Amino acid sequence: MKTQYFFKGVCIYLLVLTLFACGGGGGGSSSSSTSSNTPTPDTPVPIPDYISSNIAPNAISFSVQKSSDNSVNIPYVSVTICQPGTSQCQTVGNIILDTGSSGLRVLSSALGSLQLNTQTNNNLPVLECASFLSGLTWGPVKTADIKMSSEVASAIPIQVIGDSDYLSAPNSYCNGLPPLQDTTTLKANGILGVSLLISDNQDYFSCSGTQNATCTAITQTASLQVKNPVAAFAANNNGLVMQTPAISPAGASSATGTLYFGVDTQSNNSSSGASIIPTNSIGLFTTTFNGLSFSRSFIDSGSNGLFFPAGSQSTVLKACSLSAGFYCPSSTQNYTASVSLRNNVTGTINFSVANADTLFASNNYAYSNLAGTQQGQFDWGLPFFFGKTVFFGISGKSSANAGTGPYYGYK
The missing domain is CATH 2.40.70 (Cathepsin D, subunit A; domain 1)
Structure with missing residues (x-):
């Protein structure tokens, strides 16, 4: 996901979370940079998080709209995250809908009181460093049920970022890139990666010590990696469809589209x-x-x-x-x-x-x-x-x- 963030009154060039940048395989992008001669952006005005509507059993809405940081052309959805097999759930809005990466990454601060089990390797917690040109997401791999409309991805690995037990990514493991660990740097509450690939193929570690700062690289099988939730649905799991309305050449204040799960599995996809x-x-x-x-x-x-x-x-x-x-x-x-x-x-x-x-x-x-x-x-x-x-x-x-x-x- 490459995003050059524009705030009304200032443009900040930022490459964020591109599947094809590094770590996940594929090509590269140009170097990230920040404009140094632009004015300070206006103080963001809090805007309610976008919550998707259920359009059909296999479909939800997404919206391109004004956000609290005034960035443009960003599609948002919401997802419901649950403790596996229970009704203990949290719906998280303002999740970036990203067809250029795989897996759900969500800020710990957006999960409320939800308790999710951390994946372990030899009794040590498993952490992931997802490295991209502009920064990285660092945090434990946890197991959750992911729900969107009537579709459920049961007990799949997700990455929780900004977790208080794992605040800082060790530079020696994550290339010293800037962290994308909060809403200020991530510009969202998380990222829903629904690319063509099932697993994210990023870097995984088992960690110990204070703040789990002593880490050893490990190899995770595809089944244990953070993965595209759509591929884990019981049905309508072979792909997805994004239907987005046409807008004026001058732009639009917002645009609401529909995200369908599955391809050729229902009359609507x-x-x-x-x-x-x-x-x-x-x-x-x-x-x-x-x-x-x-x-x-x-x-x-x-x-x-x-x-x-x-x-x-x-x-x-x-x-x-x-x-x-x-x-x-x-x-x-x-x-x-x-x-x-x-x-x-x-x-x-x-x-x-x-x-x-x-x-x-x-x-x-x-x-x-x-x-x-x-x-x-x-x-x-x-x-x-x-x-x-x-x-x-x-x-x-x-x-x-x-x-x-x-x-x-x-x-």
Whole structure:
């Protein structure tokens, strides 16, 4: 999940939790940086956490809307977390819906009095360091039931971050990256990672001593790793579908969409008529744009813009004067890219790039034409989703129309 956070009045460039950054396999992203010549953002105004509505037994709502820190183009959901096999539960809102990572990560402060058992290895607690370009999440792996509408992922591993017993990640184990351990740094109460992959393939440790600061790296089997909750549902577990409404080129103050669980398992998640993009084993495919091919392409709801190299368009897609990391063309530019679809068919994707400084001057928080710079890969972030139904086929799981994952699809 790559997010360049924009606060009204200031843009802070931050790469947060990208599946393809490091640790989880796949490609890399550009280095993170922070604009040093921007004004201090306005003091955030508390806004109630977003709580999803149950749309169908296999569907919940998500919302792109204003948040307390005024970041833009971030889709939020809520999840219900329970002590396994009990009715002791806590519903947590303002969870980032991220199709670019795998597994649920939640702040300890959002769990209230809920008590979850910590996973152990040789009687020592298991902790995870999920390392990404801009920072890391550090915390114990715990076991929980995860509920969304009528779907339940029973007794699966999740990561609890900001836990008072495990406050600091040892630098020698986690590359000394900045911690993303609270709502100020994470910009949410957690992340729901629902990528094409089942397990997160991050770094795990068994730890002891004060604050469990003495750690030994361990190898966790896939079944013990933090995992995509959708893959653990009893049914509707072969993927998911995000349906997002079209919005004005000027943006919208908010946009509410629907997250369906399963692909071709119910009448509401049919992939009939969709363009299917097969991927390699780690969820990457090739985008051809501006005469160049980018083999490290992915579709990621956790990225708040379209991120790609300007290349020969650099005189048109100029860097913004206020919004670091974003493009600010003098007028909106319309482009077409191509992707390889199933059965050797070529598909086309039309997209637009507007002036980010102009967009951010509005009172809107959802944009379909926000784009920024990225080297060596093409990140189809949240603007790709507006006006589309987007499909995610989980690796190794099959569907009647779309085939066997991993794949993306859109219509």
